[in-house]
Amino acid sequence: MSSVPVAVVTGSNKGIGLAIVRALCKQFPGDVYLTSRDPGSGQAAVAQLQQEGLRPLYHQLDIDDVQSIRALRDFLKEKYGGLNVLVNNAGIAFKVHDTTPFAVQAEVTLKTNFFGTRNVCTELLPLMKPYGRVVNVSSMVSSSALRGCSQELQQKFRSDTITEDELVQLMAKFVEDTKKSVHEKEGWPNTAYGVSKIGVTVLSRIQARLLNEQRKGDHILLNACCPGWVRTDMAGPKATKSPDEGAETPVYLALLPSSADAPHGQFVSDKTVRPW
Numbered sequence: 218m219s220s221v222p223v224a225v226v227t228g229s230n231k232g233i234g235l236a237i238v239r240a241l242c243k244q245f246p247g248d249v250y251l252t253s254r255d256p257g258s259g260q261a262a263v264a265q266l267q268q269e270g271l272r273p274l275y276h277q278l279d280i281d282d283v284q285s286i287r288a289l290r291d292f293l294k295e296k297y298g299g300l301n302v303l304v305n306n307a308g309i310a311f312k313v314h315d316t317t318p319f320a321v322q323a324e325v326t327l328k329t330n331f332f333g334t335r336n337v338c339t340e341l342l343p344l345m346k347p348y349g350r351v352v353n354v355s356s357m358v359s360s361s362a363l364r365g366c367s368q369e370l371q372q373k374f375r376s377d378t379i380t381e382d383e384l385v386q387l388m389a390k391f392v393e394d395t396k397k398s399v400h401e402k403e404g405w406p407n408t409a410y411g412v413s414k415i416g417v418t419v420l421s422r423i424q425a426r427l428l429n430e431q432r433k434g435d436h437i438l439l440n441a442c443c444p445g446w447v448r449t450d451m452a453g454p455k456a457t458k459s460p461d462e463g464a465e466t467p468v469y470l471a472l473l474p475s476s477a478d479a480p481h482g483q484f485v486s487d488k489t490v491r492p493w
């Protein structure tokens with residue numbers, strides 16, 4: 218078993234994820250895994266970084282596929298005996314003018330952004346080694362979507378006692394409410410992406426609380442963040458930040474020094490803790 222530290226970035230064949238791998242290859246003292254659902258685009262991204270003189274490693278990972286997540290889990294357990302840095306970056310967004318029915322957009326978006334990210338956490342968080350760092354890439358849109366929720370929902374999503382099961386039920390309820398076209402009446406905002414990212418931010422707050430309760434002595438720090446508005450296939454060419462600039466806050470959180478005890482359980486953008 219290798220004692221080399223290991224970092225994994227989900228959805229890192231392009232965009233912000235690829236830039237996070239690039240930065241970690243330069244700054245993280247260990248093995249850095251670029252992962253992708255499609256091995257071809259993942260290997261092409263590895264080749265691109267090799268051209269830049271970097272040495273990322275590769276593993277397949279489709280966060281929508283529990284078997285794929287478990288294969289990575291077993292590989293990490295066997296080869297490294299755990300994991301030091303996990304960046305949950307993989308995500309999807311329908312374009313604003315996409316005509317796919319809203320209920321379908323809600324189901325598909327929540328499936329990857331919330332349920333897929335949660336499944337990765339369920340399988341990989343138990344592997345986190347002491348002083349591990351977990352970064353869940355959310356979005357500022359989670360904050361604006363939160364403000365668009367009914368007072369009752371806002372209270373639930375800001376609660377310091379909400380459980381993971383309760384959050385999962387709320388995310389599933391949103392999808393069901395869109396199918397019945399009652400989501401607005403039920404207090405939800407009209408954004409599937411926004412609700413999925415509320416889920417990612419609240420999940421991060423819950424997971425940080427559980428780490429405090431169950432693994433206090435392990436000094437693991439877990440946060441949600443927004444990378445900013447970044448020029449990628451998702452956000453388009455008009456966005457203000459380059460992918461490398463978008464990677465800065467996630468990488469800052471992934472490399473918090475072992476002496477740090479904060480931020481933890483926070484929502485962070487531009488390396489600054491934001492109110493939730």
Ligand code: NAP
Pocket residue numbers: 227228229230231232233234253254255258278279280281306307308309310329333354355356357443444445446447448449450451452456
């Ligand atoms: P992107 O260029 O579209 O990249 C998204 C990445 O996620 C791709 O590698 C994609 O793989 C991967 N992915 C999607 N579904 C996956 C799955 N089921 N399993 C594994 N990988 C999957 O988007 P981006 O802008 O870099 O976004 C990265 C993250 O930042 C997302 O979570 C996004 O919501 C968040 N974010 C972005 C912005 C922005 O302005 N760009 C702002 C706030 C937050 P494929 O190539 O196979 O599709």
